[in-house]
Amino acid sequence: MIKEILNKTSRKTIAIIILALLLLCSFGTYKIFANSTGKEINMSDKKVLIAYYSYSGNTKSVAEKIQKLTGGDIFEIQPQKPYPKDYSTVVNQAQVEKQNDIKPELINNGNVENYNIIFLGTPVWWYTMASPVKTFLTKNNFDNKVIVPFCTHGGGGASSTYTDMQKLAPNAKVTEGYTSYENSAKDSEIQKWINNLNL
Numbered sequence: 001m002i003k004e005i006l007n008k009t010s011r012k013t014i015a016i017i018i019l020a021l022l023l024l025c026s027f028g029t030y031k032i033f034a035n036s037t038g039k040e041i042n043m044s045d046k047k048v049l050i051a052y053y054s055y056s057g058n059t060k061s062v063a064e065k066i067q068k069l070t071g072g073d074i075f076e077i078q079p080q081k082p083y084p085k086d087y088s089t090v091v092n093q094a095q096v097e098k099q100n101d102i103k104p105e106l107i108n109n110g111n112v113e114n115y116n117i118i119f120l121g122t123p124v125w126w127y128t129m130a131s132p133v134k135t136f137l138t139k140n141n142f143d144n145k146v147i148v149p150f151c152t153h154g155g156g157g158a159s160s161t162y163t164d165m166q167k168l169a170p171n172a173k174v175t176e177g178y179t180s181y182e183n184s185a186k187d188s189e190i191q192k193w194i195n196n197l198n199l
């Protein structure tokens with residue numbers, strides 16, 4: 001009788017152990033996990049850069065969320081001559097820059113040489129990327145790199161931002177982008193987007 005109970009108990013214990021092991025294995029192959037570095041997405045085998053330009057902080061906030069999730073290095077694209085604080089003045093200046101394909105000088109052109117994956121963020125300016133991002137794309141060599149674009153906009157969506165990025169870096173692989181309205185980006189959406197890219 002006791003033997004039988006013991007047998008039943010040990011069978012149950014073995015079944016629980018097997019189930020636990022199976023669960024552990026499936027978690028191991030799943031991409032999202034809180035690893036020992038506290039990062040949410042495991043990209044330890046990739047060199048990741050998050051480069052962004054932001055005029056009023058929305059794109060910067062997305063860049064920082066991506067940085068926290070991936071643990072990559074972060075680089076702020078900054079024009080040598082800061083844009084005017086007055087909104088309508090900057091809107092007019094950006095229009096002139098677009099019409100004349102002006103690429104303003106940067107404080108630092110950055111260096112993408114040591115990175116495989118470059119997240120590249122911009123506000124949408126006149127239906128495309130902001131001019132300092134154009135400079136960044138032309139001053140660096142993106143051949144065989146993966147560009148993961150993201151942008152924030154004021155209601156018009158990404159427009160031709162991502163296709164224009166591909167034009168300025170024709171030998172890069174430009175992935176699907178993450179597009180958000182003003183300051184509405186969500187960590188959960190960003191995480192889902194990155195995981196779906198299978199970088």
Ligand SMILES: Cc1cc2nc3c(=O)[nH]c(=O)nc-3n(C[C@H](O)[C@H](O)[C@H](O)COP(=O)(O)O)c2cc1C
Pocket residue numbers: 053054055056057058059060090091092094095122123124125126127128152153154155156157181182183
């Ligand atoms: C010069 C300028 C041009 C803009 N052009 C557009 C546009 O074409 N389409 C759009 O949806 N939003 C446009 N916006 C709104 C910005 O894309 C939006 O506010 C963005 O989130 C700002 O990002 P930031 O805070 O990182 O600078 C424009 C804003 C500025 C300053």
